[in-house]
Amino acid sequence: MAPPRTYRAEALTLKTAPFGEADLLVTLFAREEGKLRAVAKGARRPTGKLVGHLEPLTFTRLSLNRGRNLDVVSQAQTLDNFTPLKSNLTALSKGLYVAELVDGFGSEASPNEPLLRLALDTLAALGRAPEDDLPLLYFQLHLLAVSGLLPELHCCVECRRPLEPGRHRYSAAGGGVFCPDCAAAPAVNGAPDGAGYSSGYGTGTGIGTRPLSLRALKVLRLLASRRRPADLPDLTLDEPLALELKAILTATVQYWLDREIRSNAFLNHLSRTGGGGAVSRSE
Amino acid sequence: MTLEHLPSAAPSLARLIQELNKLPGIGPKSAQRLAYYIIRLPDGEAQDLADAINAVKQSIIFCRECQNLTDANPCSVCANAQRNREQICVVEDPLDVLALERTHCYRGLYHVLHGVISPLNGIGPDQIKLKELFPRLSDGAVKEVVIATNPTLEGEATAMYISRHLAGSNVKVTHLARGLPVGGSLEYSDELTLSRAFQGRQEV
Ligand SMILES: [Zn+2]
Ligand SMILES: [Zn+2]
Numbered sequence: 001m002a003p004p005r006t007y008r009a010e011a012l013t014l015k016t017a018p019f020g021e022a023d024l025l026v027t028l029f030a031r032e033e034g035k036l037r038a039v040a041k042g043a044r045r046p047t048g049k050l051v052g053h054l055e056p057l058t059f060t061r062l063s064l065n066r067g068r069n070l071d072v073v074s075q076a077q078t079l080d081n082f083t084p085l086k087s088n089l090t091a092l093s094k095g096l097y098v099a100e101l102v103d104g105f106g107s108e109a110s111p112n113e114p115l116l117r118l119a120l121d122t123l124a125a126l127g128r129a130p131e132d133d134l135p136l137l138y139f140q141l142h143l144l145a146v147s148g149l150l151p152e153l154h155c156c157v158e159c160r161r162p163l164e165p166g167r168h169r170y171s172a173a174g175g176g177v178f179c180p181d182c183a184a185a186p187a188v189n190g191a192p193d194g195a196g197y198s199s200g201y202g203t204g205t206g207i208g209t210r211p212l213s214l215r216a217l218k219v220l221r222l223l224a225s226r227r228r229p230a231d232l233p234d235l236t237l238d239e240p241l242a243l244e245l246k247a248i249l250t251a252t253v254q255y256w257l258d259r260e261i262r263s264n265a266f267l268n269h270l271s272r273t274g275g276g277g278a279v280s281r282s283e
Numbered sequence: 284m285t286l287e288h289l290p291s292a293a294p295s296l297a298r299l300i301q302e303l304n305k306l307p308g309i310g311p312k313s314a315q316r317l318a319y320y321i322i323r324l325p326d327g328e329a330q331d332l333a334d335a336i337n338a339v340k341q342s343i344i345f346c347r348e349c350q351n352l353t354d355a356n357p358c359s360v361c362a363n364a365q366r367n368r369e370q371i372c373v374v375e376d377p378l379d380v381l382a383l384e385r386t387h388c389y390r391g392l393y394h395v396l397h398g399v400i401s402p403l404n405g406i407g408p409d410q411i412k413l414k415e416l417f418p419r420l421s422d423g424a425v426k427e428v429v430i431a432t433n434p435t436l437e438g439e440a441t442a443m444y445i446s447r448h449l450a451g452s453n454v455k456v457t458h459l460a461r462g463l464p465v466g467g468s469l470e471y472s473d474e475l476t477l478s479r480a481f482q483g484r485q486e487v
Contacts, residue, residue, distance in 0.1 A: 020308065083474065086439065266407045
């Protein structure tokens with residue numbers, strides 16, 4: 001039995017690219033289809049009826065026609081435009097990082113409803129608190145979780161003993177936290193870097209471990225225990241802690257994705273400069 | 284002789300098709316059609332086309348002030364003493380300057396970014412002509428920056444970046460009104476366009 005020619009989908013637009021004269025090639029993450037690429041005809045004409053509905057970071061209900069190569073969007077209705085997110089440069093740049101990672105971790109013809117829900121929840125949370133570090137850290141950790149890549153945070157990945165307070169080390173390649181004893185062992189610390197695990201931590205240790213503070217471990221466990229970013233407690237991270245958590249999770253996500261995350265550059269640019277720069281005045 | 288029966292491997296023809304195919308919006312089929320069109324041109328006309336391409340590459344430069352494409356430096360707008368030097372209108376590309384000039388509504392200066400901030404494509408502020416904008420605002424002569432980037436996500440990101448950068452300076456930052464396009468319809472408008480059209484409503 002041939003599949004129907006027309007179908008409906010609920011999808012988040014991850015990115016768009018010009019296609020032909022006035023069309024748009026849209027990369028979507030759909031509830032039932034997973035990652036999906038489709039053509040939106042006339043979407044670059046200001047009077048096209050699809051224009052605006054298919055901007056990146058818009059959640060829409062779509063009608064699509066199956067095509068020989070690419071499906072074609074025939075109708076689009078916005079379900080959530082994430083206007084607060086798009087009205088703040090910091091939130092928007094974090095949102096684009098979210099979209100790039102959903103694109104990177106999602107796969108075609110492979111639905112992942114928890115990943116879609118995570119992305120939508122994160123975009124909403126970013127719109128509510130653009131400068132807060134927690135929503136993006138939450139997203140990174142849960143992105144790993146819904147992809148089956150959650151780092152081990154409760155037992156030592158080497159000896160499997162429950163972690164006691166101490167000088168732990170963390171390794172993306174090793175899959176989580178090493179207890180102080182195992183971290184000191186030559187197998188972890190001094191072994192030749194034979195497995196290709198160069199994680200960019202620059203510690204010179206066997207599989208790229210880095211120190212993990214007790215408070216960072218606690219925040220990671222807290223993030224992992226929550227079901228939605230809206231459930232996060234009011235928690236302000238001081239700068240060293242925020243930097244440590246960002247370094248750990250960004251490196252882990254990067255390790256699994258194994259390709260350049262382009263939107264990271266602008267995110268870093270904004271956090272370096274605050275985006276402000278105030279024009280110098282001679283007077 | 285029909286050109287369609289030329290051996291497809293004729294290297295000079297293949298090269299022309301390949302070069303045309305690199306142009307934006309030109310697929311392999313269109314490239315082939317254009318190539319055959321060029322072959323049929325009288326010798327003089329084909330030469331004119333080649334000369335025009337060469338000349339434009341040799342004489343067109345970026346205006347040292349507004350970064351628009353020009354063959355004089357500064358360009359005719361920047362050199363025009365009648366233009367209002369207190370206003371700079373920031374646009375994405377040179378075609379936008381032409382479009383705004385056709386309206387005869389604007390008498391200030393321009394700044395052409397030659398792109399927009401596009402994080403997903405790895406294009407940040409340093410990859411477009413933004414660093415050339417801010418020094419133009421530092422002597423206090425410019426009172427207003429009118430942002431006229433396209434109402435797309437990336438155009439808006441660029442607009443927000445500029446206004447964030449200028450926050451706290453004495454330069455007033457304004458934005459072209461965004462609303463319903465002529466010929467557009469309420470029914471099909473997205474939420475953001477509609478809400479902006481509402482904000483920008485005027486007394487009639
Ligand atoms: Zn251990
Ligand atoms: Zn100029």
